[in-house]
Amino acid sequence: MFELTSSPIDPAALRTRLAAPEAGALTVFEGRVRNHHQGRPVARLEYEAFDEMARLEGEAIVAESENIHAGATVLCVHRTGTLQIGEIAVWIGVASAHRQTGFAACRHVIEELKLRLPIWKKEHHPDGASEWVNCTVEAGSNAAGDDTHARQVALPEIGPGGQARLAAARVLIVGLGGLGCPAALYLAGSGIGHLTLVDGGKVERSNLARQILFTTAEIGGPKVVAAAARLRLHHPAGRISAHAGDLTAGNARTLVAGQDVVLDCSDNFATRFVLHDACLALGVPLVQAAVHRFEGTLDVFQRGAGGCLHCLWPGRPAAELDFAGNCDGAPVFGPAVGVLGVMQAAEAIKLVLGLEGLAPRQTRLVNLLDGTQLAIERPVRADCPVCARLDQLKAATEQLAASDAALLIDAADVSALGLSARVIFLTEPGDDLSAPGMARTVPAHDLARLRELAADGPLVLACRHGLRSAALARMLRAEGMGAVRALAGGNPPAGLQSFLR
Amino acid sequence: MSLPSRKLQVRFFAVLREQAGCSSVTVESFALTAAALYAELQSRFPALTFPAALLRVSLNERYADMTAPLSAGDRIVFIPPVAGG
Ligand SMILES: [Zn+2]
Numbered sequence: 024m025f026e027l028t029s030s031p032i033d034p035a036a037l038r039t040r041l042a043a044p045e046a047g048a049l050t051v052f053e054g055r056v057r058n059h060h061q062g063r064p065v066a067r068l069e070y071e072a073f074d075e076m077a078r079l080e081g082e083a084i085v086a087e088s089e090n091i092h093a094g095a096t097v098l099c100v101h102r103t104g105t106l107q108i109g110e111i112a113v114w115i116g117v118a119s120a121h122r123q124t125g126f127a128a129c130r131h132v133i134e135e136l137k138l139r140l141p142i143w144k145k146e147h148h149p150d151g152a153s154e155w156v157n158c159t160v161e162a163g164s165n166a167a168g169d170d171t172h173a174r175q176v177a178l179p180e181i182g183p184g185g186q187a188r189l190a191a192a193r194v195l196i197v198g199l200g201g202l203g204c205p206a207a208l209y210l211a212g213s214g215i216g217h218l219t220l221v222d223g224g225k226v227e228r229s230n231l232a233r234q235i236l237f238t239t240a241e242i243g244g245p246k247v248v249a250a251a252a253r254l255r256l257h258h259p260a261g262r263i264s265a266h267a268g269d270l271t272a273g274n275a276r277t278l279v280a281g282q283d284v285v286l287d288c289s290d291n292f293a294t295r296f297v298l299h300d301a302c303l304a305l306g307v308p309l310v311q312a313a314v315h316r317f318e319g320t321l322d323v324f325q326r327g328a329g330g331c332l333h334c335l336w337p338g339r340p341a342a343e344l345d346f347a348g349n350c351d352g353a354p355v356f357g358p359a360v361g362v363l364g365v366m367q368a369a370e371a372i373k374l375v376l377g378l379e380g381l382a383p384r385q386t387r388l389v390n391l392l393d394g395t396q397l398a399i400e401r402p403v404r405a406d407c408p409v410c411a412r413l414d415q416l417k418a419a420t421e422q423l424a425a426s427d428a429a430l431l432i433d434a435a436d437v438s439a440l441g442l443s444a445r446v447i448f449l450t451e452p453g454d455d456l457s458a459p460g461m462a463r464t465v466p467a468h469d470l471a472r473l474r475e476l477a478a479d480g481p482l483v484l485a486c487r488h489g490l491r492s493a494a495l496a497r498m499l500r501a502e503g504m505g506a507v508r509a510l511a512g513g514n515p516p517a518g519l520q521s522f523l524r
Numbered sequence: 525m526s527l528p529s530r531k532l533q534v535r536f537f538a539v540l541r542e543q544a545g546c547s548s549v550t551v552e553s554f555a556l557t558a559a560a561l562y563a564e565l566q567s568r569f570p571a572l573t574f575p576a577a578l579l580r581v582s583l584n585e586r587y588a589d590m591t592a593p594l595s596a597g598d599r600i601v602f603i604p605p606v607a608g609g
Contacts, residue, residue, distance in 0.1 A: 054609045070608075073537050073601055076585040077608075101608060113609045133609060141582065141601070142608035143538035155539040157605035158574070452595070468593045494556040498591055 024097070025081030027072055029104045032111040041098055046118035050125030052133055054113040056106045060156070066149045070103045070112065073141035077101070084135045088117075088128045091244035095119045095128035101142060112144075127240040134252055171260075172214050185376045186214060190260075192375045193217040195282045197270050197298055199224070199246045201233035201360030202312050202367060203288035207250060208236065209368035210286075211258035215375070218254065218261060221278060222246045223269040233357040270294050275301035276478050277471045281502040284371040287311040288364065292341035299324060299332045303413050304478045306503055310370045312363040317356045317392035319363035321381065322401070323370055327417050328383035330403040331410050359391045416480055430496055431511040432483060442483050446510065447476060449486040449495065467491050477504040485510040529554050530596035532561065539604050544569045558583070559590040562602060574604060 034053065041049055056068050085097045096118045106112055115132050119125040147153045176186050194215050196203050199222040210218055226234075226241045226249055234246075241249035247265035254263050270278065270289070279285055279301045287298050287309060295311065302309035302324065309324040311332075324331060336344060366389070373380040381387060388397040404410070437443060449467040450456065456464060465472050467486065476482055477499050484492035489512050496509040532555075535548045544565070551568075555561035558581040566572045580603040581590055587603075594600070 071538050071541075073535070073582070073603070076582050076601065079585055080587075137606070137609045139587070139606070140608040141537070141603055141606055143604065144607045145538070155604070156607040158539040158578075158607075468595065470593070490554060491556060494560070495593075498557070 024099070025078065025085045026100045027074060027077055027081070028100055028102055032100055032102055032114050034111065034114060037098060037100060037114055037116055041096065041116045041118040043096070043118055045120060046096070048117075048119050048122045048125040050117045050119070050122065050129045052113075052115040052129050053111050054133070056108050056110050056112055058108045060146055063146075064149050065108070066147050067108065068106045068112070069145040069147065069153075070101075070106065071143050071145070072101070072103045074103075076141050080139050080141060081136070084132055084139065087135070087248070088131045091131065091248060092117075092119070092124050092128035093243065094121075095124050097128055097132060099132055099136070101136070101140065103142070123240060131252065134255070138255065169260075175213065180378055181376065188375055188377075189214045189372065190216045192283045193219070193281060194371055194375075195219045195221065195278060195285045196288055197221045197278075197286065197294065198288035198290060199234070199236065199250050200230070200288060200290055201355065201357065202314065202364040203286070204234045204236040204250070205361050205364035206286055206288055206368040206371075207254055208257065209365055210371060211254045211261055211263070213368070213372050214258070214261065215372075216261055217264065219264040219266065219278065219282070220247045220250055220254075221266040221268070221270050222250075223267060233355070233360050235361070270298055272297050274471075276305065276475050279305050279307050280474045280478070280504070282307050284374045285309050286367050286371055288367065292336075292344040296332060296341055300409070301478075302326075303331060303409075304416065306417070308374050310367045310374070312367050314355055314360045314363055316354055317359055317390060319359050319389045319391075321363060321366050321370070321387040321389065322385075323374075323381045323383070325383065326413055329410065330384040330401045331407065331413070333409040334402055334404040334407045337404060337407070356391055359389070362389060362391065430493060430500070430509055432508040433511045437483055437510065440481075442481055442508075445481050446483045446485055447473075449484055449491055451487075467495065470495075473499065474502070474504070477507050481506040481508070483508050483510050486513075488513040530594065530598075532594060533597070533599045534561070534565065535599070535601050537601065537604075539574055540572065540602055543572045543574060545571065553594075556593055557591045558588065558594065558600060558602070561594065561600065562590075579604060 038049065058065055081099060085099055088097050089095050099115045101113045102111065115129050117125045117128045144156050145153050146156055172186055175181050176183055192215050194210055196207050196218065199220055207218060207220065224246050226237045226244055226246055228242055231237055236250045236253045245267045247267045251263045251265040266278065275297050285298065285302050285307050287295055289295055299309060303326045306326045311322045311324065313320050370380050384401040386399050386401055388399065437446060448464045450464045451467055473495065484496050486492040492509040496507045499507040529552045531550060532553050533550050536544045536546065541547050553561055553564055555564050559576065562576050562579065581588055582601045582603055583592060584599050
């Protein structure tokens with residue numbers, strides 16, 4: 024349970040509420056107002072909450088914690104208003120059968136709360152000055168003293184410019200196993216601005232030997248939750264998004280769209296093919312690794328470089344490849360996944376920085392048993408249907424971008440470029456979908472569907488007033504889908520009938 | 525036929541409330557996304573200088589993407605870095 028209160032917190036009363044005969048442990052955290060912050064004396068604090076959302080978000084955090092740490096009963100109370108030195112600002116109590124659950128759940132709640140709870144505090148200093156904590160954006164106040172990345176910024180290949188590119192970059196990591204854990208740590212450490220983690224699995228004891236983001240405290244909990252919490256401690260300035268589910272054909276393109284680089288750290292061929300196809304369709308570079316016993320392979324796939332995963336395994340079903348290869352549960356040498364995961368992070372960082380990486384179509388074989396490395400050329404199959412389709416898509420994208428860089432396209436050019444079949448009318452709630460001209464429509468808010476369509480080739484968006492279509496086209500282009508255009512001017516649906524044949 | 529501009533309810537907290545000089549405002553906006561709306565608000569409230577890059581947004585009391593589309597009647601709160609606990 025989560026509560027907000029403007030009255031002083033009474034810990035004794037709260038402890039009583041958590042009394043239960045089966046609870047052998049009561050773990051309590053009290054956050055108190057202290058008389059100093061970052062070397063300055065503090066006289067008092069003023070807490071301001073976005074009340075409605077704080078209650079929802081607080082309840083969600085408590086529920087997540089109870090869900091992940093089975094057997095924990097959590098009570099959390101946060102104070103608002105003006106607090107004097109020594110007063111309790113937040114109280115978290117966890118009743119559980121055993122202490123491990125209590126400590127882990129309590130820690131989870133306070134860390135998540137500090138990241139997500141919409142509560143702000145203003146420090147009042149004895150000299151009368153005041154400031155909102157974490158919100159001071161004076162030039163250099165945080166940045167100047169921050170030497171987190173000093174050692175890599177000193178590299179001429181990176182420098183402050185490269186560091187800024189890393190901070191603006193988005194990287195997707197699919198799979199948080201032996202490859203994904205070290206890759207994520209090094210990417211967070213390098214200062215990647217936004218990491219998205221995808222994994223539907225839970226932490227198991229047999230993972231701990233290789234999956235270095237996890238400890239015994241997280242066994243049984245979702246991997247992405249434990250990983251995100253760990254990475255946030257490591258890299259507080261970055262954004263970490265967690266998707267607790269598997270990558271599927273249904274969500275792959277939505278997850279890949281807008282990323283600068285994608286890492287395939289999965290352990291099965293079904294995921295590998297789905298992710299590969301989404302990355303190549305959207306033109307996002309893919310860094311893939313796989314490990315078998317003492318050996319690993321590292322590959323970078325990029326649209327237009329020639330040679331895809333289907334060239335390598337023509338017509339082989341994923342299940343057959345898994346049986347022959349490195350499926351879940353197969354014997355594996357721990358350091359081999361560590362080395363390959365770190366190599367994936369290195370390739371991803373170089374892709375963001377525009378530094379020379381692995382040669383196109385090169386597979387790097389790393390053998391940890393005899394200590395050798397080998398580079399072999401991937402085959403390019405002239406009759407590969409996937410490569411042929413990707414080449415078409417790339418050519419169409421480039422042609423459209425080159426023929427006219429403008430966002431808007433008029434009706435005559437739609438016909439001239441043969442794009443009539445690619446006109447989509449954006450609908451709003453309440454639209455009559457049976458009206459004339461409503462043959463090919465997508466709700467304006469269905470970004471996932473629009474991204475899918477855009478990934479299939481050139482797209483022309485239309486809407487009644489021409490504003491929403493232009494804005495969505497601009498947004499999709501910013502995500503790298505350069506072949507999206509907006510039909511100039513407002514277009515009542517009936518006026519589109521001529522296109523939609 | 526629906527109008528392209530929509531009524532949106534915006535509330536300000538903490539540093540944003542102080543910069544905007546008010547705690548809520550209802551706007552008629554053409555902005556399609558929260559990011560575009562913040563830019564509109566910055567031209568309307570010149571003292572609203574807090575950098576957009578440091579903001580998150582809540583749409584109807586839930587965290588949302590700054591690029592998520594806005595609909596008529598949405599309740600929007602821009603969230604500067606939080607400091608609970
Ligand atoms: Zn191919």
